[in-house]
Amino acid sequence: MAEAPLIEIRQLTKRFGELTAVDSLDLTVRAGEIYGLLGPNGAGKSTTIRSLMGFVRPTAGHAGLLGGTAHDLALRARVGYVGGDVVLDRGLRAGELLRWYGDLRGGVGRARVGELCERLALDPGRRIGQLSSGNRQKVAIVQAFMHDPDVLVLDEPTAGLDPLLQRSVLQLVRDRRDAGAAVLFSSHLLPEVEDIADRVGILRTGRLVREDTIANLREIARHRLELRFATDLPPGLLDGVDGVAAVEVDGRTAQLVVDGSVAELVRRVAGYGVERIISHDDDLEDIFFTYYQAEEDAR
Numbered sequence: 001m002a003e004a005p006l007i008e009i010r011q012l013t014k015r016f017g018e019l020t021a022v023d024s025l026d027l028t029v030r031a032g033e034i035y036g037l038l039g040p041n042g043a044g045k046s047t048t049i050r051s052l053m054g055f056v057r058p059t060a061g062h063a064g065l066l067g068g069t070a071h072d073l074a075l076r077a078r079v080g081y082v083g084g085d086v087v088l089d090r091g092l093r094a095g096e097l098l099r100w101y102g103d104l105r106g107g108v109g110r111a112r113v114g115e116l117c118e119r120l121a122l123d124p125g126r127r128i129g130q131l132s133s134g135n136r137q138k139v140a141i142v143q144a145f146m147h148d149p150d151v152l153v154l155d156e157p158t159a160g161l162d163p164l165l166q167r168s169v170l171q172l173v174r175d176r177r178d179a180g181a182a183v184l185f186s187s188h189l190l191p192e193v194e195d196i197a198d199r200v201g202i203l204r205t206g207r208l209v210r211e212d213t214i215a216n217l218r219e220i221a222r223h224r225l226e227l228r229f230a231t232d233l234p235p236g237l238l239d240g241v242d243g244v245a246a247v248e249v250d251g252r253t254a255q256l257v258v259d260g261s262v263a264e265l266v267r268r269v270a271g272y273g274v275e276r277i278i279s280h281d282d283d284l285e286d287i288f289f290t291y292y293q294a295e296e297d298a299r
């Protein structure tokens with residue numbers, strides 16, 4: 001029997017005047033799961049996350065966590081959040097601010113904060129106002145992870161971080177997931193989501209247009225073949241070939257999308273002097289772009 005999800009969004013709708021930013025969205029994240037939320041600019045990712053955190057009041061539906069909502073302070077204390085809107089007091093030293101956050105959370109050990117600062121190469125002695133944006137982002141990350149939260153809500157947490165730090169943050173996220181936390185993670189960086197997420201959802205104009213495990217998405221990746229022939233192909237040679245979903249012929253070159261066995265294809269082209277076969281399987285990036293592109297086309 002599956003446990004109740006730690007993040008549960010049901011029929012969430014958020015309208016800003018005429019604009020529907022989130023449209024009847026259903027989304028759940030279980031304990032020990034990282035859910036990657038993807039989508040083009042303006043798709044509704046931040047609005048979804050801000051609704052979950054209680055910063056935005058839903059027009060309809062429910063955005064809940066840990067069996068309640070973020071308005072319940074006892075539950076909120078078990079949540080870690082990184083968003084683009086974290087406001088940090090510029091006059092404080094990073095370490096002072098982090099101690100203050102730790103106290104708010106009922107006391108977080110200095111050793112834990114020190115360990116996180118070390119993992120992210122953050123100097124707690126520096127004043128917030130003197131920190132680069134990447135270093136301020138590190139402060140936001142330390143405060144989100146310091147109390148070992150059961151739920152992590154991360155809105156583009158690696159924005160502005162170099163690749164080495166990005167890797168450190170992803171490892172922190174994995175560590176929490178492995179300890180049983182539910183993680184909702186939005187990002188523009190497809191390889192990072194592919195690397196870290198157990199499941200992904202692609203939002204477009206406030207709706208979930210695709211949701212699946214990374215493993216399944218890889219499975220449906222299309223197989224592409226390019227065949228180059230010695231001479232121009234006779235018209236119609238590659239029409240209606242079993243196992244071939246799409247064909248484009250340009251002179252001596254044929255581009256094919258294969259969705260089954262290539263046996264008939266091989267029989268058809270035998271005797272036509274195939275000089276080269278180039279095989280390329282779509283990766284997740286290609287799949288995501290299919291969905292992103294549809295959004296662009298709709299504009």
Ligand SMILES: Nc1ncnc2c1ncn2[C@@H]1O[C@H](COP(=O)(O)OP(=O)(O)OP(=O)(O)O)[C@@H](O)[C@H]1O
Nearest residue numbers: 016019020021039040041042043044045046047048
């Ligand atoms: N407070 C607000 N008032 C009016 N419109 C808003 C408000 N917040 C968001 N929107 C609109 O809602 C839509 C969704 O925005 P949202 O920030 O959730 O998208 P996003 O997927 O996070 O985009 P990005 O990747 O660019 O951060 C956009 O059209 C945005 O302009």
